[in-house]
Amino acid sequence: MTEENSPGAETGGVRYDVVDGGVALVRMSRPEYRNAQNSAMTYALDDAFYRAAADDRVKVIVLAGDGKHFSAGHDIGTPDRDIDKPFDRRATLWWDHSDKKGVASRYARESEVYLGMCRRWREIPKPTIAMVQGACVAGALMLAWSCDLVIASDDAFFADPTVRMGIPGVEYFAHPWQMGPRFAKEFLFLGERVDAAAAQRLGMINRVVPRAELESSVLDMAKRIAAMPQLGLALAKRAVNQCEDLMGLRDGMDSVFGLHHVAHAHNAEMGLDSLAGHDARSMRDAAGRR
Numbered sequence: 001m002t003e004e005n006s007p008g009a010e011t012g013g014v015r016y017d018v019v020d021g022g023v024a025l026v027r028m029s030r031p032e033y034r035n036a037q038n039s040a041m042t043y044a045l046d047d048a049f050y051r052a053a054a055d056d057r058v059k060v061i062v063l064a065g066d067g068k069h070f071s072a073g074h075d076i077g078t079p080d081r082d083i084d085k086p087f088d089r090r091a092t093l094w095w096d097h098s099d100k101k102g103v104a105s106r107y108a109r110e111s112e113v114y115l116g117m118c119r120r121w122r123e124i125p126k127p128t129i130a131m132v133q134g135a136c137v138a139g140a141l142m143l144a145w146s147c148d149l150v151i152a153s154d155d156a157f158f159a160d161p162t163v164r165m166g167i168p169g170v171e172y173f174a175h176p177w178q179m180g181p182r183f184a185k186e187f188l189f190l191g192e193r194v195d196a197a198a199a200q201r202l203g204m205i206n207r208v209v210p211r212a213e214l215e216s217s218v219l220d221m222a223k224r225i226a227a228m229p230q231l232g233l234a235l236a237k238r239a240v241n242q243c244e245d246l247m248g249l250r251d252g253m254d255s256v257f258g259l260h261h262v263a264h265a266h267n268a269e270m271g272l273d274s275l276a277g278h279d280a281r282s283m284r285d286a287a288g289r290r
């Protein structure tokens with residue numbers, strides 16, 4: 001099925017393949033940790049998306065996760081958690097956070113590996129499809145939401161339990177645009193799981209398919225999109241994204257990123273900080289341990 005799986009394609013817990021029909025398959029591959037994203041993985045995703053964007057053979061990009069779950073969110077406690085490590089390259093112009101403290105560290109890091117990367121991935125001038133099974137929780141929502149389409153299997157569920165940590169939503173704050181303001185509040189206030197059928201009714205995802213048919217359904221759709229004129233697709237994507245920004249997405253996200261960091265600063269000042277700290281267990285429970 002694959003035309004290419006070149007050396008280095010599996011770095012950082014991410015696999016990259018080009019499938020027949022002009023489709024790139026970017027796979028998170030830490031299934032033993034429910035594809036929790038550490039920084040190594042976000043940089044590897046960034047590399048994979050850059051590669052797919054530059055590859056003329058690739059018309060459509062599919063983002064997937066190996067195993068039972070799409071992703072349980074950001075890495076808040078695996079042995080490979082790398083929140084304090086420096087990385088050689090950066091995606092934004094923010095300084096290296098790893099030798100700074102407080103907001104100078106936290107704001108720079110999250111601007112880089114969370115908000116900055118997700119925004120750039122949303123701007124890739126090729127259609128992107130998130131292929132979601134099992135958990136799509138907290139930081140995983142950011143990945144799905146920055147894709148153009150979301151196809152989920154019937155066992156998928158979605159949740160943002162960050163209010164349990166006193167934080168008003170994940171860094172890529174698209175909630176009111178993804179599900180409407182009314183339900184966005186319920187989603188945040190309760191932090192409970194929303195199943196795939198409900199997510200589709202809310203307009204957060206495009207289609208729900210049986211688990212066994214997820215990959216074939218997504219690849220079939222991806223190949224049909226890939227057959228469309230490439231510039232037309234790029235311009236159509238840009239058109240909808242521009243209108244979404246005119247509906248306030250970008251400015252809203254910027255303003256809420258400040259609130260998000262007020263909450264991080266409060267937690268640090270009150271001694272509540274550390275994502276590995278007081279509420280990590282409830283976060284992990286919400287993320288799909290069952």
Ligand code: ZN
Binds near residue numbers: 171260264
């Ligand atoms: Zn944060």
